[in-house]
Amino acid sequence: EAGVVQSPRYKIIEKKQPVAFWCNPISGHNTLYWYRQNLGQGPELLIRYENEEAVDDSQLPKDRFSAERLKGVDSTLKIQPAELGDSAVYLCASSRTNRDREQYFGPGTRLTVT
């Protein structure tokens, strides 16, 4: 079974530029999560999807961040415009349901904003 796939793995951009991250969850997993992990910190949830519905986006900075999961499968997280403080690793995870015991994490996208 393929794991959670994320691309790109690394991204370097200048501040004020837009950037997008893509995630393909494990097949059959209805719940998808985006986390941000700052250096030396644990991951923090940005948004959770149940199928195509964003059910928890309370931690998503909505002025510059947006996300979508149009067909309830893969998802895109966008930042526009990026700021220096957005440099972090962006992790995607999925589970069969939100009540499921296990969340499976992808390798993450390391974003550097210069």
Add this chain to the structure above:
Amino acid sequence: KQEVTQIPAALSVPEGENLVLNCSFTDSAIYNLQWFRQDPGKGLTSLLLIQSSQREQTSGRLNASLDKSSGRSTLYIAASQPGDSATYLCAVRRGGSNYKLTFGKGTLLTVNP
């Protein structure tokens, strides 16, 4: 607001030693607690999950305990190996309708050959 603290932040041990990683949390109303491993440049791999009604879980050389009333968990690694070198993260999941996962900052473990 749930806060998760992990001590120590970093630990270096010689190969073969037994070691304990600590995790504490402020809100004891949790659904479960999970220990993860993160290798450099990689995502998180789940090691052990303890439901709130359980006291401990074991997998191979790993043993995790949970004392929900005191807000503490420990991860015990027996006979450590260089391949155990990684960052170990503790995360608690709250109950109710949200099931949000809150992580600690992790413990960076280095096992020296």
